[in-house]
Amino acid sequence: MNNIDNFETDSGLILAAEECPPAEFEKYHSFSSHDEVIIRKLSAHGPVLIRGGRGSGKSALLIEASRRMKTSTSVLPVYVSLRYLPLLQSDGQEYIEHFCVLLSQAIQKELGERGSNQDFPTAVDEGSLQFGLTTLAQSLGMRIVLLFDDAAHIGREKPLEVFFDMFRTLSSNLTSCKASIYPGVTKFGVRFDVFNDSTVIDISRSDVSTSPDFFPDVIRARYPRLAERSKFSDRLGPSEFANLLGRSVVGNLRGFILACNRFDNKDKIGIPDVQQCMLDMASDYFWPLMEEVAPKLGIYEALVEPARDVMEAIVEHATKSVKSSHRTIAYDRVLIHRQIVSQYLKIFEILEYLGFVAKREASRALKSGGRGPIYAINLCSLLESTPSRRLTSEMMDEWLQGNGEAAELYVASAIFQHIKLPKLPDENGLAILNKEIKLLGRSSAYPYGLTEPIIQRLRAAGMTTVGELANATDAELDRIDYIGRAKIKVIRDVVFQAIWM
Template identity: 65%
Template sequence: MNDTVLEENDAGLILAAEECPSDKFEGYHSFSQFDDVIIRKLSAHGPVLLRGGRGSGKSALLIESHRRMRASGSAFSIYMSLRYLPLLQSDGPEYIGHFCSLMSRAIADELSAQGQSVEFDFAEDEIALQMSLAKLARALDKRIVILFDDAAHIGREKPLEVFFDLFRTLSSNATSCKASIYPGVTKFGVRFDVFNDSTVIDISRSDVSGGDRYFSDVIKTRYPALANREIFSDRLTPDTFASLLGRAVVGNMRAFILACNRFDGKTRVSIPDVNACMLNMAEDYYWPLMEEVAPKLGVYEPLVEPAIAIFEAIVDHLCRPLRQSGRAIAQDRVTIHRSLVSQFSKVFEILEYLGFTAKREASRGMKSGGRGPVYAVNLCSLLEQVPTKRLTIEMIDEWIEGKPDLAEIHSSAATFGSIALPTLAPDNKLGILAKDVQVLAKSKAYPYGLTEDKIARLKGEGINTIQELAETADTRLLQIDMVGPATVKRMRDVMLQAIWM
């Protein structure tokens, strides 16, 4: 069995920190002073929840925290991905059993990787796990830090109540639990008080410059050619370019890297080039996200259509003054009355999770009366609806500066008047599991997808759906002609990204 050569520049896989090979992690990731503060909090004592949207860098921060603790020996840390299908398909005692088994194996593997001679007692329930952790801490004479990645899945909230009960139970003087969650997790359970039982850190990076050179530093590290002033036109500097792209994707790191990839190797970059990049991102990144996420939302899948409608209504509201009152530049942030946000709460969570919008303030007074959160809108979708579709230096300056003048959608406005929410089904099944493996092919929705050859080989073995692929053992996959360990890992990585966003 031979492996075919896998594409190293696969945007989806490179950008998923969970699948980045350990020997390449440092080369692909750099961390700012802002990131270092978060990493220190993840390494310190006490429970922490790291909150951020899709591709915001949660996994990278957890992995880097683990790397630094392992290097310093300050604590015994375990990085544990909860991308495990049985956890999505179970609840109650069954979930606890899978969780304890998964965690016991992760701790044993980490002890082995660090060359520790201490054995960890395998646990089948939370009490046994708690006792085993206490015993391990005494044997090592170290604090234990457990970093749970992908603890939350936007399409399946019910098991989260069980997870947060476990999170609270396992946290002690000797054991610190940390977990990544997405914006809008609502079902923490009755025993878990999110603000008293943990410290919540929002990973959201500023999407306006304000003197912050974060995005410029990322470009210098990962795309040094794009930090060269000589390749930019007279009215565009490397810092302006970096700040604009950072603002265009509302600070989302995965989208930022994908945008930068479009300029890699260019010898000349002008404002029309950035204009084309932003319009292309709207067409082949943002809108395909909706297509990709729909079957992963479980009970919330019917909310995709209202999410599209609400986002289009927001963008139309921001662009209307350009058509009606002669305003030159579209406002890029909007205060939405809290009653509307409450009415469409899960829809706003979906938009924020996917990076269509980003909450910038939890509450602000409105000129029209009342209060509401402030949302920044990605500039790619905004520019797409600007009548001229033409980016100007004046737009760039205003959008980067982040002027305080905000649009407003008040409670009595008709902006969302025609949008109705569907009745949600009681089950939590994820539609993605029943999808044909063909959906994993490379496409706008799945840029990290499998080749047609690999899909044909899977189907030739009777593996037709994503669920069947998930339940097929590696040993069976390795028996397929022209499929070796690297290809199996690729299949697993793509499958997990398909299920977990």
């Protein structure tokens, strides 16, 4: 084992719950009363799908539910991360075989950690897996809860029908299946009825007025210095600061953590500092995020540029009244006629997935007639487009209260008229796998990326593309000088982030 490694966990760069050391999970994660309801549903009987955008907290909820069930004597929880490259690259019977082996190994690991003498054979097909689960549940006298994380990849839809068929098949009175999915996932197959065969829970934390304690609690747990009143100016308190950052990124926890990281070295924080953070997040995080995610979207990579155009049009519409001096504060939400949303459905799913918008309501009446969903707009992008680009106390109050009017896009609106949707290509895998590993270096798009010395060592060892690095074994990585166990985990985490969003 190559033990030369000086790595220490940086809490600011733990961007995914799966990457948080188990011993520190409780320290860095906080759950609201609404989250508690979701966790109870994940622990209860019956199939559940939790749906949310990139970095919205789906994995944290699944892991927390699993942690709590581990203390029960009537339930055997099995958490399975499906961040497994062969699953992403296979379909049909090959996918089923990989899936069965992966789940079998996770069950064996859980039984081992419990000190159980119960054996679980490695299944290679659907029938033997189902029989093994039934036998195990009966032998233990326990209900089994399977929690599948990263189950549905927005850019690789072909194997999803196989997964949801398995999800439906494995669900029984002895086995409960739970899974996390993205907003853009729509391919559930012919046998799986998403609303009849499961309970769907949408995760949204964009409305901080309904959960005013959530983001302050996260700050206290993860950045205790930013919870001290003495750190802030007279016009800005720690709770306002936390909720404003949370609302600015439409409740996206990963965006929230990256925003908080920008205040690590500040002795005093005022409204101008938050304003600069929001403007910087817009220019060097959110817009570059589209470029980062594009090669992971498979056939939907072609929709990234139209998505950028749609977002720019939404922001322009929301700030138009400020630019014409009819209002002093830009609309922070937009009500869009359902026919427009239907026409650009995948675009809106991508924008919601990336944290540019968040759906607040599924249907509300427009003044001009018809109905449509309400989307909360990312305040970073909104502030960037206002004439003064200046954050005021009045703007903060209105945006945090969430009771102002919403801008409306009625059915005859022409603001998207210039945006043409390209024809989608045939399925041909994910472009990210063929990208050079230098793409994984630390940057605005990859703040959690690899250092240049690590990249150079990997390249010298013959790993030049993301796909080659993803397929490398731990033994191969360990043979490289100055790369030990801790850095192998860091490399794995970065590769997972790169491929699985």
